[in-house]
Amino acid sequence: MSTHSELDWLKSSYSGSQGDDCVEVAFAGDAVHVRDSKTQDGPRFVVSPAAWQDFLGRVRR
Secondary structure, eight states: OOOGGGOOOEEOTTOOSSOOOOEEEEEETTEEEEEETTOTTSOEEEEOHHHHHHHHHHHTO
């Protein structure tokens, strides 16, 4: 399993460079790690790729 420091975090291209609130995600095998881009050392959670895809499908509606 990857440690948080080894993860390659991605932020949405819709995010601005003005310190906007944004969610960052990192894909690591059978896990999707999620964190707040403004609080990178703060709380994070992990979901399955299937749960992440379900979430994205609902957000896009």
